[in-house]
Amino acid sequence: xxxxxxxxxxxxxxxxxGWGRAPxxxxxxVVFPEKWEGRAFALALLSMRVSGxxxxxxxxxxxxxxxxxxxxxxxxxxxxxxxxxxxxxSAIIAPGAVEARAANIAGGHVDEPPVPxxxxxxxxxxxxxxxxxxxxxxxxxxxxxVRAKTMNAPGHTRLQKYTxxxxxxxxxxxxxxxxxxxxAHFIAENAQWVYTVxxxxxxxxxxxxxxxxLNTDLYEDYLEAAS
Amino acid sequence: xxKAQPSSDRIPMNLRTEALEQLLVERGLVDPQVMDxxxxxxxxxxxxxxxxxxxxxxxxxxxxxQRLLDDGTGAIAELGFKGPQGEHLVVVENxxxxxxxxxxxxxxxxxxxxxxxxxxxYKDPAYRSRVVREPRTVLAEMGLELxxxxxxxxxxxxxxxxxxxxxxxxxxxxxxxxxxLAALVTRDAMVGVAQVSA
Numbered sequence: 001x002x003x004x005x006x007x008x009x010x011x012x013x014x015x016x017x018g019w020g021r022a023p024x025x026x027x028x029x030v031v032f033p034e035k036w037e038g039r040a041f042a043l044a045l046l047s048m049r050v051s052g053x054x055x056x057x058x059x060x061x062x063x064x065x066x067x068x069x070x071x072x073x074x075x076x077x078x079x080x081x082x083x084x085x086x087x088x089x090s091a092i093i094a095p096g097a098v099e100a101r102a103a104n105i106a107g108g109h110v111d112e113p114p115v116p117x118x119x120x121x122x123x124x125x126x127x128x129x130x131x132x133x134x135x136x137x138x139x140x141x142x143x144x145x146v147r148a149k150t151m152n153a154p155g156h157t158r159l160q161k162y163t164x165x166x167x168x169x170x171x172x173x174x175x176x177x178x179x180x181x182x183x184a185h186f187i188a189e190n191a192q193w194v195y196t197v198x199x200x201x202x203x204x205x206x207x208x209x210x211x212x213x214l215n216t217d218l219y220e221d222y223l224e225a226a227s
Numbered sequence: 228x229x230k231a232q233p234s235s236d237r238i239p240m241n242l243r244t245e246a247l248e249q250l251l252v253e254r255g256l257v258d259p260q261v262m263d264x265x266x267x268x269x270x271x272x273x274x275x276x277x278x279x280x281x282x283x284x285x286x287x288x289x290x291x292x293q294r295l296l297d298d299g300t301g302a303i304a305e306l307g308f309k310g311p312q313g314e315h316l317v318v319v320e321n322x323x324x325x326x327x328x329x330x331x332x333x334x335x336x337x338x339x340x341x342x343x344x345x346x347x348x349y350k351d352p353a354y355r356s357r358v359v360r361e362p363r364t365v366l367a368e369m370g371l372e373l374x375x376x377x378x379x380x381x382x383x384x385x386x387x388x389x390x391x392x393x394x395x396x397x398x399x400x401x402x403x404x405x406x407x408l409a410a411l412v413t414r415d416a417m418v419g420v421a422q423v424s425a
Binding site: 011012013014015016017018019020021022023024025026027029030031032034035036038039040041042043045046047050059062063071073074075076077080083084087092093097098099101102105106115129130131158159160162172174175177194196201204205209210212213214215216217218219 | 238240241242243244245246247248249250251254256257261262263265266269270274314315317330332333334335343344345346347348350351352353354355356357358359360361362363364365366368369370378379380381382383384385386387388413415420421
């Protein structure tokens with residue numbers, strides 16, 4: 001039985017207001033301003049392997065975080081919490097193990113939970129990376145009108161809420177790729193064509209808006225033909 | 228929602244990271260030297276200098292530029308740049324008529340082999356949320372005032388395709404060598420929130 005946990009929704013922020021002024025560019029920014037950020041980056045990459053998981057599951061492990069965990073410790077903070085989620089899901093570490101070890105490093109004397117019996121997903125990728133060769137014909141072609149479906153994904157998805165229900169035009173047929181919605185939950189690779197779709201900003205946002213084109217690369221399952 | 232809930236007292240992130248590293252290293256699940264290699268790779272070896280070489284070559288070699296626009300992944304691999312987050316690269320060209328800018332609203336997908344890891348501004352929720360709604364205003368706030376008749380195209384990464392902006396070559400650089408041109412190209416221009424100046 002595969003347990004599908006929902007996303008919290010905090011990551012899907014495209015089109016939202018309330019975030020204030022655009023950021024200031026720091027031309028002298030270093031890659032990892034704090035040492036732990038580099039360690040968290042590396043630990044997260046390795047935790048995907050150690051947990052027997054994959055990149056889509058890792059993204060979803062971050063998208064499950066609540067607002068505080070997603071934002072308050074920055075980008076690598078959410079990477080670390082996401083990595084912990086993967087390791088907890090696969091029972092590589094026990095709940096409370098990180099907190100107990102942190103307390104002991106800080107000079108405490110806390111009992112640490114025993115190492116659990118691991119429970120990695122019963123899954124293996126059919127190849128490296130996300131691109132696959134498939135025989136299925138392309139459902140859509142360049143210039144065709146398509147609508148981003150309105151989907152209520154139970155778990156992971158890469159279909160942004162601000163595109164849902166809106167009609168655009170296929171601009172590029174991209175290589176076929178595995179579907180994050182099922183791959184993140186180890187159900188199936190579901191390799192399928194991906195299309196970069198062009199939306200007019202006035203189609204996306206009904207109110208007065210700037211005039212621009214929004215292009216985004218969407219999986220075939222996210223799209224339906226539109227007239 | 229998250230399983231990784233903190234106790235009532237928040238654990239400082241340096242301590243939390245050290246704790247997880249210890250738990251994995253002491254069981255032989257993670258090799259700290261491999262961690263060091265990952266960190267050093269993105270601190271020292273893989274960064275915007277790669278992308279700048281691609282741009283300078285495109286500015287000086289029209290045949291390469293055509294290959295770059297037709298098949299970004301293949302042309303970029305000619306220069307030896309590939310790896311994680313670079314499985315399929317699409318290059319979009321800025322001109323006086325069209326200005327392209329790249330975002331990942333859902334996380335912070337970024338073409339690592341060409342630009343390294345994303346900078347803070349790219350990961351900022353104000354950038355992620357607003358550049359797909361009011362890009363002209365966001366770019367102006369970030370210091371790039373575009374002419375009103377320049378069309379804007381925003382590219383939001385959903386799949387494993389990674390978008391890369393070929394900036395406009397600045398005027399007055401006709402005499403510069405490829406290496407001198409590469410030195411002018413900034414990370415921010417290759418995402419589309421700045422232009423290259425001579």
